[in-house]
Amino acid sequence: MAPNLERIESNFERTNRKRVAIIGSGNWGSAIAKIIGQTTRNHQDTFNPIVNWWVRDQKLKEFINNEHENPKYLPGKKISKNVIAISDLVETCKDVDVLIFVIPHQFIAQVCQQLAGKLKKRAVAISLIKGLSINPTGQIKLISDEISEILGIEVAVLMGANLAHEVADEKFCEATIGTHNKENNGEMWFKLFNTDYFRITIVDDAHTVELCGALKNVVACAAGFADGLKIGENAKVALIRKGLMEIIKFIDNFYPVVRYETIFESCGIADLVTTCYGGRNRKVCEAYVSSNKTLAEVEKELLNGQSAQGPLTAEEIFVTLKSSNSLEK
Numbered sequence: 001m002a003p004n005l006e007r008i009e010s011n012f013e014r015t016n017r018k019r020v021a022i023i024g025s026g027n028w029g030s031a032i033a034k035i036i037g038q039t040t041r042n043h044q045d046t047f048n049p050i051v052n053w054w055v056r057d058q059k060l061k062e063f064i065n066n067e068h069e070n071p072k073y074l075p076g077k078k079i080s081k082n083v084i085a086i087s088d089l090v091e092t093c094k095d096v097d098v099l100i101f102v103i104p105h106q107f108i109a110q111v112c113q114q115l116a117g118k119l120k121k122r123a124v125a126i127s128l129i130k131g132l133s134i135n136p137t138g139q140i141k142l143i144s145d146e147i148s149e150i151l152g153i154e155v156a157v158l159m160g161a162n163l164a165h166e167v168a169d170e171k172f173c174e175a176t177i178g179t180h181n182k183e184n185n186g187e188m189w190f191k192l193f194n195t196d197y198f199r200i201t202i203v204d205d206a207h208t209v210e211l212c213g214a215l216k217n218v219v220a221c222a223a224g225f226a227d228g229l230k231i232g233e234n235a236k237v238a239l240i241r242k243g244l245m246e247i248i249k250f251i252d253n254f255y256p257v258v259r260y261e262t263i264f265e266s267c268g269i270a271d272l273v274t275t276c277y278g279g280r281n282r283k284v285c286e287a288y289v290s291s292n293k294t295l296a297e298v299e300k301e302l303l304n305g306q307s308a309q310g311p312l313t314a315e316e317i318f319v320t321l322k323s324s325n326s327l328e329k
């Protein structure tokens with residue numbers, strides 16, 4: 001660590017300011033690291049500005065700590081020097097008060113299991129992960145619930161119309177934080193994420209926020225198919241509208257907690273629309289339906305190690321619907 005950073009850190013070690021760790025260094029993880037680098041420096045009354053960042057790959061970690069940029073997942077965007085890449089997961093999260101989970105959803109269980117019993121007692125977390133988990137009997141589980149069960153900590157969620165490359169360019173957007181009780185940590189989450197170009201709204205409706213974020217990826221796949229098949233803009237929008245109705249029906253059925261006003265926040269219709277026009281799920285599914293390649297092949301060719309979450313989520317939902325006899329003939 002550079003000597004000036006050591007000095008800053010030792011000053012803050014003596015205070016109660018919260019230590020933050022980011023778990024995930026992909027496309028969104030890197031855009032978020034850029035924001036958190038800024039907000040923790042801007043709010044040194046609340047946060048220790050030295051942020052731990054889990055970067056699995058050793059070479060990538062070294063490059064990031066020298067150049068302050070993630071060349072694989074977010075090339076050309078500088079991340080502030082107070083965000084320190086660490087390749088050991090447990091070391092990244094040691095003595096940390098606030099954990100930000102931002103990895104593709106298929107890896108969350110194995111990552112959390114490595115951290116079980118090793119976190120600070122009063123740590124809290126937020127999940128930026130858009131996806132679902134499924135248990136052996138075919139029932140879906142929210143990723144935030146999975147994190148909470150494995151680690152025994154409170155978990156909020158952040159979802160929204162947030163294409164990572166636009167956020168990294170500091171183009172204006174909104175995002176929704178879903179909490180279970182915003183009196184608890186709402187102010188802290190706002191300070192940690194809100195900037196002049198990344199505008200946060202907080203709602204006490206974490207389940208709806210998270211389900212909107214996960215389910216819109218499936219509709220985005222359908223939008224990609226529509227583009228690949230060239231069925232026209234009117235038909236594509238009809239599909240998005242019907243997709244939204246399906247999302248609401250699914251939430252009503254499996255998590256009857258839906259608050260309709262939450263659908264009108266950034267996590268709802270806005271994210272659905274942005275993903276169906278500018279997202280990776282759309283792109284991968286358009287290429288898939290226009291070629292003879294498998295989804296895995298097009299994902300590899302187009303995304304360079306990034307992960308489209310929609311196809312996996314579609315599979316998880318299919319299993320859930322089948323096991324609950326909810327599939328329409």
Ligand SMILES: NC(=O)c1ccc[n+]([C@@H]2O[C@H](COP(=O)([O-])OP(=O)(O)OC[C@H]3O[C@@H](n4cnc5c(N)ncnc54)[C@H](O)[C@@H]3O)[C@@H](O)[C@H]2O)c1
Nearest residue numbers: 024025026027028029102103104107129130163164306307
């Ligand atoms: N990219 C976006 O525009 C965007 C925006 C909002 C939300 N999200 C959501 O954020 C989540 C993370 O997306 P992302 O874009 O940062 O990731 P990504 O799609 O770029 O995937 C790369 C990440 O996966 C990790 N990874 C690969 N193999 C792994 C393994 N075996 N174990 C653990 N981690 C592994 C890599 O280290 C890297 O952090 C997803 O749920 C996504 O839907 C993405």
Ligand SMILES: O=P(O)(O)OC[C@H](O)CO
Nearest residue numbers: 160161162163279280281
């Ligand atoms: O690129 P996608 O399809 O994973 O979507 C990215 C974000 O979720 C858009 O908000």
